[in-house]
Amino acid sequence: MQLEKSFGETIRDLRIENHLTLREVAEHLKIDTSMLGKIEKNNRNPSKQFIKDISNLFSIDEDLLTVAHLSDTVAYSILEEELATEVLKVAEEKINYYNKNKANK
Amino acid sequence: MQLEKSFGETIRDLRIENHLTLREVAEHLKIDTSMLGKIEKNNRNPSKQFIKDISNLFSIDEDLLTVAHLSDTVAYSILEEELATEVLKVAEEKINYYNKNKANK
DNA sequence: CTACTTTTGGACTGAAGTTGTCCAAAATAT
DNA sequence: ATATTTTGGACAACTTCAGTCCAAAAGTAG
Numbered sequence: 001m002q003l004e005k006s007f008g009e010t011i012r013d014l015r016i017e018n019h020l021t022l023r024e025v026a027e028h029l030k031i032d033t034s035m036l037g038k039i040e041k042n043n044r045n046p047s048k049q050f051i052k053d054i055s056n057l058f059s060i061d062e063d064l065l066t067v068a069h070l071s072d073t074v075a076y077s078i079l080e081e082e083l084a085t086e087v088l089k090v091a092e093e094k095i096n097y098y099n100k101n102k103a104n105k
Numbered sequence: 106m107q108l109e110k111s112f113g114e115t116i117r118d119l120r121i122e123n124h125l126t127l128r129e130v131a132e133h134l135k136i137d138t139s140m141l142g143k144i145e146k147n148n149r150n151p152s153k154q155f156i157k158d159i160s161n162l163f164s165i166d167e168d169l170l171t172v173a174h175l176s177d178t179v180a181y182s183i184l185e186e187e188l189a190t191e192v193l194k195v196a197e198e199k200i201n202y203y204n205k206n207k208a209n210k
Numbered sequence: 211c212t213a214c215t216t217t218t219g220g221a222c223t224g225a226a227g228t229t230g231t232c233c234a235a236a237a238t239a240t
Numbered sequence: 241a242t243a244t245t246t247t248g249g250a251c252a253a254c255t256t257c258a259g260t261c262c263a264a265a266a267g268t269a270g
Contacts, residue, residue: 004202021216032260037217044258067188071195074179075203083172084200088193090176095189097109098180126245137231142246149229217266228255237246 007069008042014058015040029053042072112174113147119163120145134158147177 005013015025022040026033029050038044046054046069055062078084110118120130127145131138134155143149151159151174160167183189 004199006199022218023216033216034218034261035259038219041218043219047258063188066186067191067195070183070186070188070192071199074183074192074196075199077182078175078179079200079203081171081175083168083175085197086172087175087179088197088200090172091179092190092193094109094111094176094180095184095193098184127247128245138245139232139247140230143248146247148248152229211270213268213270215266215268218264219262220264221262222260224258226255226257229253231251231253233248233250235247235249238244240241240243 005068006042007046007065007072008040010065010068011054011058012040014054014060018058025054025057028057045069045073110173111147112151112170112177113145115170115173116159116163117145119159119165123163130159130162133162150174150178 015022022036023033026036029036031050035044039046039050051065051069052062055065074088078087081087120127127141128138131141134141136155140149144151144155156170156174157167160170179193183192186192
């Protein structure tokens with residue numbers, strides 16, 4: 001798994017590897033070229049539909065891109081905090097606690 | 106550390122332990138009573154200033170409440186995702202990567 | 211150099227979300 | 241029954257975000 005690569009970098013690299021331009025990919029996905037450019041530069045968020053479509057286009061696992069995107073969002077939201085690592089640890093405990101309780105509803 | 110307690114529950118419990126009403130605490134913090142009630146119910150976000158002030162009021166570590174709040178936000182944002190745990194793992198790697206690179210700027 | 215294509219980013223609009231405030235109903239306590 | 245506390249709806253002001261359009265900048269090729 002490509003650890004440090006952002007969602008935008010990931011899909012840009014995929015596009016380059018496939019020798020496509022922004023315009024071409026945007027046309028396939030039926031979105032604005034400028035929009036795609038911004039997503040690649042992490043200046044706009046990809047929608048769920050976008051992730052689904054582009055995964056499909058490049059035949060790559062949708063979960064992989066979903067994780068790339070959501071982890072970007074989470075990381076970015078606490079990047080400047082000294083307590084970031086602690087925050088993640090506690091967040092994980094809360095999620096586990098939530099899922100545990102959801103199980104025996 | 107109180108794992109599963111949300112930020113709101115945490116400060117509500119602190120208030121009850123200290124035998125104070127919403128109105129009283131709100132007055133100390135110079136905020137609207139209704140606002141405080143909503144924060145305790147996790148229906149509104151605490152501001153940084155709010156966290157600072159209420160930590161001060163109850164003489165508890167500000168970092169503890171900050172972590173409680175931020176972990177709530179992070180957990181809530183990915184709670185419904187199957188991939189939540191994976192997301193947190195990758196987010197942590199991204200944060201470490203970011204901090205590593207910040208070190209040797 | 212010129213013509214063409216791609217990439218980048220500013221500007222804008224409407225939609226969606228957030229904050230803080232006020233008020234009144236509901237719940238609780240005296 | 242009266243007081244107080246708690247809850248939550250409604251609202252305006254404000255911020256944020258998505259998506260679109262356009263033009264300048266950067267890159268490519270003749």
